[in-house]
Amino acid sequence: MLAFLLLSLLTPRAECTVLSEDLDKASIAYMNAQEKVRLGQAKEGLAELRALSRSAPWFGQTQWAIAKAEHARGNFVWAYMAYKRYTYAPAHPDDRTETKAKLKELEKKEPAFAAYADAEQAALRKDWPKTLELVQLAIDRKAKFPLAYRLLGVALAATGKDDASVDAYTRYIELDPDAPERVELEEFFADYKAAK
């Protein structure tokens, strides 16, 4: 029996395929954060997931985990945004289908999300007047909806309303300090201010 125990202790663990050191670190950070969420330490776990989304924006699963946790907590704006961001990442087809279903569910629940979804479709068709109309409707329905300000910034920039676009992007960053485009936008704000 003792020999068996010693053998068990000395047996090396199964080697796992690690794609890269960064992925390894991100995976562990993701797992730990997920575990905290699962153990009921949602606030702490979400803070770690957000930190991970900043340090490893290429790790698409973070958005999925944020979406799930925020959805469970009833923070639908943040859940919707994270589901959206997850759909922008190339994902497994099953996950994509589930994410889309979640987005539809939230769009049914909250008219601001439905308006945003329509505005996004209009923007993808480059129908900027329609985009502006619909995204403004989304903001009227939910004033603290960061993604709507991002789309508003895009539409305003596309229609040449530069100052208003910068204001919208500024509001976007204020409302979502963890936005993936934050660094890019802040650099732009500095250039824009210098150019004025």
Added chain:
Amino acid sequence: MTRALFVLACVLVAFAAEARADEIEGEVLLILPKLKRKGPQPSSQPASSQPASTQVVYLPATLPIYTQAPPPEEVRLRDRGFHIGLKAQGFAQSGPLRGGPGGALEIGYRFPMIGRRLGLMLEPSFTGLWGSDSARASIGWWLAIPLGLTYHEPAGPGLFRISAAASLDLVSSDTTLADGPVHDQFLTVGAAAGIGYVIAAGPGGLILELRYRLLAYVVAGTQNVGHGGTFSLGYSFFL
């Protein structure tokens, strides 16, 4: 009229479904206002020209992450429900039967609620006993079957654990007195409470535990009740 309305509704539903199918997929990329000065202008970039650091990794979210990297030890420890452990232990108490070495088999299950902190434990143990003083020499054995609850709290790389159990104990002893040998056997109901630590090692975890044991109430037999302490070291397999 009703049928006409039904047909109209079906047509509208089909139309709506068709409209949904026309949805465009993709992300609306940032468009930044043009800077009114010379020099390179920061602007939105198509996804294909994003720097490598912002590329997204193709991983399904439902794929267990430990296929890429092993989860941390503490997470591995916490995730397991069933465990079976073997322990070597030493027992000591005051009285003629002072104690001795023993072994225990622990079968435990941690419930999935509250993060698998609370669990059920059954730990049959067998301990040898001996002792002597000027008047007598005793030798015997003690079979204990405690059934109780455990609570595990993550602490450092492992789990701190507290256990409390009610125990059914059978003790048998042979005592040599000046006027001859006396055999005694008694059954008691007792209690046990312990603190311990579990740390991941190999396919399971190492367990260290200190336990206070009380033989509180004699059900059958003539021996006195008593109390003592157990130190145990063991290994638990997670199933």
